[in-house]
Amino acid sequence: MEDPDFEHLRHKPPSALDQPRELIVACCPMRSNVNLSRIVRAASCCAVSKVVMCGNVKIDPKIARDGAEKLPISRHRSLPPVLKDLKKEGYTLVGLEQTTNSTDIHHFAFDRKTVLVIGNERMGITEDVLSVLDAVVEIPVYGMPYSYNVATATCMALYEFCRQFPGG
Template identity: 85%
Template sequence: MDSDFEHLRHKPPTVLDKPRDLIIACCPMRSNVNVSRIVRAASCCAVSKVIVCGNVKIDPKIARDGAEKIPISKHRSLAPVLRDYKKEGYTLVGLEQTTNSHDIHHFAFVRKTILVIGNERLGITEEILSLLDATVEIPVYGMPYSYNAATATCMALYEFCRQFPGG
């Protein structure tokens, strides 16, 4: 064994100078656990904001530091919010399996993106789908046909960060 080789268990994280131009927008979700996991992952990826709808409660034990560090914007309805951001030049990308969805492995994100996450059972509504610029899906190799909403969001966040490692 090489005596010069050392494992660092908790090396300091890479911290960006400012949050990314990436926003997560969640359709009304059934599970506060999923939303809390999304908030935690969004914080790890330096997302600038998380938009939530409906009666959402973020569990600080699950979201951990994310609940305190990332702005969370609560709204009654998602469509008007997305329309406003679209006017500001954001690209709206839904994480959803649709007829024209792109395989996430071959999709080029733009920096100024809102990643829209659908309801765990119902997905993204027709109203919201009509506002999107694109949809991406994550290939599934077994059953069921899709990943859990929070898990899929983590994968999509990772891919966005891979494409824009410096922010």
């Protein structure tokens, strides 16, 4: 029997962070408006400080929802110079990619001040971007195909960062 005083709230207000997140999502050029828009929406839900992107893909506001309007987004021609500048500002650059030296995300401790670098849907993170990263994490895959969709993997990585730093 359900407690008559118990109320289910469908949309409860977001939790306040103890401090702003020092997490930036940086996207290599994407092929899909849908994937990029899903990444922006997830980034907004996780209260990232900014999204950096390259390429000509557009954000669909119907998919990104409030993230398209409220989240600072910057566009650049090339990602490596931006990443090098962020590294000088003290950010740790972490790629989300399967490489020979990548670390299982379940065993990776993020730094509070992190740039999460997301690769292209087909090509992943290019060599010129990989060469400036401090670390690379991967999400284990237990079936086929060998990797998750880029937007899905980004959501998983953002969730793990937030799990490690729930208060910001």
